[in-house]
Amino acid sequence: MKKNTEEVKKKVNPKIITNVFIVIIAYMATYFLPYIISFKEELTYSNSILAVIIFICFIYFLKKTFVKENVQKLKNIWSLGIIFSAFLVLGNSVKISGGVILKDIGIYLSIFSISFIMDCVLVQVYKFIEKFEQKETKESKIFTKAKNKLSGRKKYIIIFLVMLLFWIPVFLAVYPGYFSYDAGSQYLQYANGYIMSWHPVMHTLITGFFVDNIGHFFGSENVGIALYIALQMILCSACFTYCIYFLDKYKVSSVVKGIGILYYTFFPVIVMYVLCSTRDTIFTVMVLFSIIFMTEALIDKEEFLKSKFLQFRFILVTFLALIFRNNGIYAYIPFFIIFILAFRKKEIIISVTIILLLYAEVIGTVYSLLGVYNRVTRRAEAFSVPLQQIARVYNYNNGSLTEEEKNKIYLYTDDETLKKYRPEISDPVKDFINFDNIGYIDFFKLWFEIGIKNPRNIYRFIFSKHIRILVS
Secondary structure, eight states: OHHHHHHHHHHSOHHHHHHHHHHHHHHHHHHTGGGTSOOOTTSOOTTSHHHHHHHHHHHHHHHHHSSGGGHHHHHHHHHHHHHHHHHHHHHHHHHHHSSOOTTOHHHHHHHHHHHHHHHHHHHHHHHHHHHHHHHHHTOOHHHHHHHHHTOTHHHHHHHHHHHHHHHHHHHHHTTTOBOOTTHHHHHHHHHHTOOBTTSOHHHHHHHHIIIIIIHHHHTOHHHHHHHHHHHHHHHHHHHHHHHHHHHHHTTOOHHHHHHHHHHHHHOHHHHHHHTBOSHHHHHHHHHHHHHHHHHHHHHSHHHHHHOHHHHHHHHHHHHHHHHTSTTHHHHHHHHHHHHHHHHOOHHHHHHHHHHHHHHHHIIIIIHHHTTOBOOGGGGGGGGHHHHHHHHHHHHHOGGGSOHHHHHHHTTTOOHHHHTTOBTTBOHHHHTTOOGGGSOHHHHHHHHHHHHHHOHHHHHHHHHHHHHHHHHO
16 A cells, blocks of 8 residues: 555655646636726626636646745745634625624635735745845945944934925925815814814814914915824834834844834835824824833833833833824723833833823813713723624514514613614614613613624624724
8 A cells, every 4th residue: 555655655746736726716816806806897807808817827836935945934924824714704794794794704815815916925024034134144344334334323313304205295285285084173173262172182282273273364364274294194104113123123134124114114004194183193103102111111112121211111101002093092001001011110010000081181170170071981991892793683674573672772872873883884773872861781681682692793794893993
C-alpha cells in the first residue's frame, strides 16, 4: 500500500496540483466577487467579458504569489487575508440586506476564496516594503547626510506643514468646510441659549462660539466656520505627525512611515473628516492620541510610572475623548479594565479614577452650572441596541408579538416611530422614546421575552451592528 502511494506521488507533478488549485480558487473568487462588490443593475457581471477578464487576472496574481519564495510570507499573513476577506464580505452583506444571512453557504465560500486574493495583495505589499528596506541599507552617503539634516524637530515640522499644504486646496474647494451632520442643530442650541446634553456640550460650545461670536465679529458666519475648520486642520495634522514620530521612535520601516504620511495626506475619507465640523473628528483625534499613549505606556511601563507628565497627558486626552462624544464612556470602560490589569499599579488606578471623576464632575456639576438641559430622551442613548432589536422584531416579525406585548411597547413609543426603523442607524427610533410610562425593569423584561421568541432577529442585529462598526 505504501509503495503504491509513493508511486502515485512520483507520477503526480506538484505543479499540476498547484495549478488546478489556483484555477479552482480563481473561479470561486470570480464567482463570489459580487459578495464584496455591489455591481449596478445596468452592469451585467455573471455572463459578461468582465467576469472572464477578472478570472484571468486572478489566475495571474495567484500563480505569481503561490511560489516557493513566498511560502514564509504566506505563513505570516494568511490569517490577515481571512480577516480582511471576512470584513469585506460581511460588511457588504450588512450594507445590502441590513444583516448577515448565516444560512447562506455563499458567505463562507466567498470568505474562503477571496481570502486567497487578499493574500496575493498582502504578499505584494510585504515584498514592496522589503524591497525598499533593502534599498535603505544600501543608501548613499549623500542621502544619509540629507536625511540627518532632516532629523529632529525640523523633520516633523516639515511633515506637519506638508499635510496642511495638501489639505488647503480641498479646504478652498469646499469653503468654509463641511458644516454638516448635527452642526446645524448644535449651532441653533448655542444661538438660542438652550443647550442640551443630547450633543457633546463642549463641542456645541466651541462650534457655537466660532460661528455665532467670531462669525458675527467678522460679519460672516462662514468666516467663523472656516476659522474653526482651520484650527481643526492644525490639530489633526499635529496628531498625525505625532503618529509618524511614534513609528520613528520604535524604529518602524521608512516605507511604512511613508505610506502613513500618504494615507493621512491624501486618503479622501481622512481629508473629508479633517474638514468636517462634526464632533467625530476631534473625538477620533483624542482617541488616537489616547491609544498611542496607552501603547507607549505598555511598551515602557517603568518610564510611564515614573513620569507625571506622561500620566498627565494620558489623563488629559482620554478625558477630552470622553466629553467629545457622549457614548465614548461605554467604549473606554473595557479598555480601562484591561489597562489596570496590565499594570496592576496604583498609579494607573489613580489615573483612571481621575479621568472618571473629572468626567462625572463635568457632566454633573459643570453642566448644571452652565444651565445645560438634560433632554428626557437622552436616557434612551444607553438603550439604543435593545430598542433597535425590539423595533426590528416589530417590523420583520410582527406576528410573533402578542397584543399584551404590543401594548407594553406602546407605553414608551408608538407604531409610527417603530416603522421608521433603519438597521444602520438608531436615531429614528431612540429620538422619540419616553420611559416615563414603563420602568427600566419592565422594559428589560419585555425585551427578554421578545428576544427568547425571536433569537434570530436579535442575533442578526447584534452581529450586523458589530460588523458595521468594524468595517466603517
